[in-house]
Amino acid sequence: MPAVGGAVGLALMAAVPTALAGTALADTGSGAAREVTYQAQLRPLNHQTGSGRLTLRLRGSTATITERYSGLAARFGGKPYPHLQHIHGGARGMCPPMSADKNGDGVVSTAEGMPFYGPIQTTLSVTGDVTPRGGTNLAIAPKGPSLRYERTITLSPAAVASLHKGIAVVVVHGDDPRLLGRKARTEKSELVPSLPLAVTSPALCGVLKAMPAGGAATGTGSTAATGRAAAIGPAAGAWLFGAGAVLAGTCALARVLLVRRRDRAACRPA
Incomplete structure (x- = not known):
């Protein structure tokens, strides 16, 4: 099992920088087009x-x-x-x-x-x-x-x-x-x-x-917060989906390794 845990940790560590980079790119792209x-x-x-x-x-x-x-x-x-x-x-x-x-x-x-x-x-x-x-x-x-x-x-x-x-x-x-x-x-x-x-x-x-986002009369803190959420939502969703996929894959790998370990134990002479 320690080997499985290490594989999971390495997979997640590899996924996080990639997801964060995607988020940063999404923010930069939306900021460049902002009026x-x-x-x-x-x-x-x-x-x-x-x-x-x-x-x-x-x-x-x-x-x-x-x-x-x-x-x-x-x-x-x-x-x-x-x-x-x-x-x-x-x-x-x-x-x-x-x-x-x-x-x-x-x-x-x-x-x-x-x-x-x-x-x-x-x-x-x-x-x-x-x-x-x-x-x-x-x-x-x-x-x-x-x-x-x-x-x-x-x-x-x-x-x-x-x-x-x-x-x-x-x-x-x-x-x-x-x-x-x-x-x-x-x-x-x-x-x-x-x-x-x-x-x-x-x-x-x-x-x-x-002027405040949304205009001088209508811009509020709540509106600004909604705008930020909308801007990072897709990137955050992609990160979560990617992390979920990594977890699912590593869990499947863990099950295969566990089955093989049980099979080897069963085949050992008494």
Whole structure:
């Protein structure tokens, strides 16, 4: 019997790592396909009056973005006002306070806000370029005082990393110069010197925060637990089935060995 017990133990030891490896692969596979939803409440900066909300559904590096805002400046040079907008990241993951205004002109410029929200990592254009290179291209920026924006784009690796770390920030640019002080109204942009400071300064800002699984209103601890159980259920079932098969096989082997041992005992001379 000791030999049988050793065979059973070795068989189970061999089965467990294989089953656990299957479970790990199943978890990794399901995680890779998981969609995460992020949301930002867009609040005004630099004495502006607008507001809005942006929702970003991320699967891998593919982002489906839905955005609504209103109350921003309507006209620039007799034409609809271009409102450059981006996902910034890699810094503190914050919208800057007015104390970030270092030169005392009453405006937190894009450069003054950068220690808080970081550099441009993805451009939220209405068409074409979504890289940081398109960050100051007025031709592809949303225009007018309000926006209904829906677009699916590929995010840069830096933007994806900032989302996962909780430090991605949405910034909508384009201040109404009528709401700025006299000094700021006459300044030039530090990003595009041919433009007024107001055009490239932040107007709305919001930190992108991951929403609970199932949505902000419906996600609960019980729902999350059910999701985890569903994810590991098949792998766990496969492990149990495999372990059961090993046990059944070793029990059959034990019965054969026991029968042979009894037969040899019966054949010995008295």
